[in-house]
Amino acid sequence: MSTCDIGLIGLAVMGENLVLNMESRGFHVAVFNRTTSVVEAFEASRGKGKNFVFAKTLPDFVAALKRPRKAQIMVKAGAPVDAVIEQLIPLLEPGDIIIDGGNSLWTDTQRREKYLKEKGLHFFGVGVSGGEEGALKGPSIMPGGSKQGWEALAPIYTKIAAVAEGEPCCRHMGPDGAGHYVKMAHNGIEYGDMQLICEAYAILKAALNPSADEFAEIFGEWNKGKLDSFLIDITTKIFSRKDPETGKAIVDLVLDKAGQKGTGKWTVGHAVEMGVPLSVIGSAVEARILSSLKDERVAASAVLPGPTAKPFTGDRAKLIEAVRDALYASKIISYAQGMVQLGAASKLYNWNLNFGDIASIWRGGCIIRARFLNRITDAYRSNPDLKNLILDPFFRDTLLETQANWRSAVTTAIEYGVAVPAFSSALSYFDSYRQANLPANLLQAQRDYFGAHTYERIDKPRGEFFHFDWLNP
Secondary structure, eight states, rough: OOOEEEEEEEOHHHHHHHHHHHHTTTTEEEEEEESSSOOOOOOOTTTTTSSSSSSSSHHHHHHHHHHSSSSOOOSOHHHHHHHHHHHGGGGGGTTTTTESSSSSOOHHHHHHHHHHHTTTTTEEEEEESHHHHHHHOOEEEEEEOOOHHHHHHHHHHHHHHOEETTTEEBBOOOOHHHHHHHHHOOOOOHHHHHHHHHHHHHHHHHHHHOHHHHHHHHHHHHHTTTBBBBBHHHHHHHHBBBOOTTBBBBBSSOOOOOOSSSHHHHHHHHHHHTTOOOOOHHHHHHHHHHHHHHHHHHHHHHOOOOOOOOOOOOHHHHHHHHHHHHHHHHHHHHOOOOOOOHHHHHHHOHHHHHHHHHHTSSSSSSSOOOOOOOOOOHHHOOOOSSGGGGGGHHHHHHHHHHHHHHHHHHHHHHHHTTOHOOOHHHHHHHHHHSSSOOOOOOHHHHHHHOOOOBOOOOSOOOOOOOOTTOOOO
16 A cells, blocks of 8 residues: 655665654655665664554565655665666656665766656755764755655655754755755865864874863864864764773774765866865865875885974963864865855756755754854855855954964964865965965966967956967067
């Protein structure tokens, strides 16, 4: 009997928690997994006694769904998604909706949406952020697909999403790949946020060498103010956790070799293709790659010494304040760059993205949720045509107020030989963007010298191009 409001395929961590979320909000949900034993284990444990249909076959799964059928796929991105889609197509009817809730490449989502539209089916690429806890209690949800399909999905997704400032953290992002693109940009900003926090830690560790408990106190104080966010909060908790075996702080026992799944690289790669500066996120991706070269770095450390270590003789509280301000200012730059990229993609694909909506749904449920997203929401709702976030009066004034401390923190890092690529690139972006004149005049002259690429002149109308015979002046 077709009684289920929605169905989900793929009962891994995210899928299992999402269906528990849906069921807890009053929805009747069908669940299916390619490995039947996974469904049986869920039925006997967390799903026991709850309002689920535990389907053992895909036809049984589809038969349990109300029309228009809504089938959400939560499997590994790539070929597995295409495989499940092909299995679903013969079982569905025109008007039904297939949803990909994983971290798929937006161009794959565009391809799938076009393919399924020709068959009379709606396809949605839905970004879901918040990890295991968010999926269970309320994530940030970024759906991309047709308006007609969204009308059928909205009552479910807006109810299971997190709530911030009285608003569900879920909006229709736009057509085809818009949802997955926004999720990709979210993940890129997440890369930047995490790297910036690590650089703040690195500067303070090099100059002041606080204990893990002292770090917990510092970050705990920061989390009470303008840096209030999920990532600062968990960083505070990380510093406070002790290893039961050794009694040492867990963070001091973790190998400094970071991993990544690919969304950060996608973000940077497409920014380069579109000609959008994305230096903070690019630095964060590169920092993870460099961290993976652990053995090479250990060998290099023996033959490439940096500045001689020296005790810090300045004002400890002032340095901590400077690093805090540098972190906040750099974070603003990272988000500003991310929003510029979203704007470029919106124009490229005719998505008509609403940046106020995007910022608003990132205020709760997701990994980058933070107090200052309220300010970003306000900025774009006040001026939807804002070219760059740092031109908004609040963020402009904040950067001007913090730049002295920002520069001081970067200077301290240089003095102690600490790599702060994200802090530095954020400051360089700020300094480049605020300059009426850059040294690109020399660069363009070089290009004209060796390749006759031509140049414009400051004393002639824009749009006129010239070439100088550099070899025969």
